[in-house]
Amino acid sequence: GSEAAPSVGGANAAKFGGGGGDGTLKIGFTAPLTGPLAGFGAANDFILKDVNALVKDGIMIGDKSYAVEIIVKDTESNSDTAASRAGELITDDEVDVVLAIATPEMINPVADQCENNGVPCLSTLAPWQPYFLGRGGDPAVGFDWTYHFFWGAEQLVGNFVDLWESVDTNKKVGLLCPNDPDGNALSSPETGFPAGAAAAGYTVVDPGRFEVLTPSFDSIIGKFKEEGVEIITGLTIPPDFANFWTAANQQDFNPKLVTIAKACLFPEAVEALGDLGDGICTEVWWTPNHPFSSSLTGESAKELSGKYEATGKQWTQFVGFVHALFEVCFDVVSRAGSTDKQAIADAAGTTKLDTIVGPVQYGTEGLPKNISATSLVGGQWQKQSGGKYPFDLVVTNNKLSPEIPTTGTLKPQG
Secondary structure, three states, rough: OOOOOOOOOOOOOEEOOOOOOEEOOOOOOEEOOOOOOOOOOOOHHHHHHHHHHHHOOOOEEEEEEEEEEEEEEOOOOOHHHEEEEEEHHHHOOOOOEEEEEEOOHHHHHHHHHHHHHHHOOEEOOOOOOHHHHHHOOOOOOOOOOEEEOOOOHHHHHHHHHHHHHHHOOOOOOEOOOOOOOHHHHHOOOOOOOHHHHHOOOOOOEEEEEEOOOOOOHHHHHHHHHHHOOOEEEEOOOOOHHHHHHHHHHOOOOOOOEEEOOOOOHHHHHHHOOOHHOOOOOEEEEOOOOOOOEEOOOOOOOOHHHHHOOOOOOOOOOOHHHHHHHHHHHHHHHHHOOOOHHHHHHHHOOOOEEEOOOEEEEEEOOOOOOOEEOOOEEEEEEEEEEOOOEEEEEEEEEEOOOOOOOOOOOOOOOO
């Protein structure tokens, strides 16, 4: 619409300034900056530069101004490392709150350390079921210290089914899921892809879980060909999908549609596939066209992604979510009124904030008290002729979140 943008923040908005002389707010931040998941941390430096500029004169907590120190730890794409980095933040750095991003393998060990040590932890960038249920969470009870916002498996499956319905196929779906927390959650016959596919009248061909960074997909591709699979779905890390898709092409396996989670979220992962990247479908959690703005800066999704592209890189979905994690963090700490850990955890539980990725409010509509589900739509990487970048991520299906505008039409692949 043409309404004026709302002014930044309401009565509870985080306030910055005051010189930071009354103490230090210490924020730990864990992310995979190296290893096979490094793409998930690609926007960190950009966001941290913005955030550090924002807090350079302190943040008001209650009537005091605190200096802000953000201590970043690389989880190196390894779960054990993630756990030990969280331990360092808690024990050595004595942080007041921990922020964690990117996949259950990176977040869960950090959240568990925080839960066990009574330190508040805020996280994003992992489907909520592998985060919550993967840690043994009881939806009726929840956790005391750890809060997470992102979409859930049911939204992912719903969006992918909607994508499949747009293309004429034999309704045979090949499942490509690794033996890891995400893969096991989303291959579950009760709550994962098989349940949603069966409910929509599709037949799932499941070759079983493969090990992460597996050298060969030949037997899986053979099974898909034998069963006449026309749709591929599942969830893999980028290197595994690249190996699978390259081998599929060499073996003349040409499905009509590929809807793959996690593997093709960032432009680099798609560009690495060359022409084979054209037409890959993925989940879309944030774009420059999302109709939301930042509670910290007032920037719209378009403005923030434009600023990121000014650094010479194509926008990625991570920019919005990493920014939003700091929005939630500063909102929570401001409302806590002090750096007391219990006060911060209590404030987290009552979060109600409009962020650049949409509303964040924990424990709504039958969700566990530690979870806020964000909107999700379906999209496709389409080759651009003469565009600024080789591929563009186009939102093609928004049935589950109609507030997010579509920006193009789905094209079948095979």
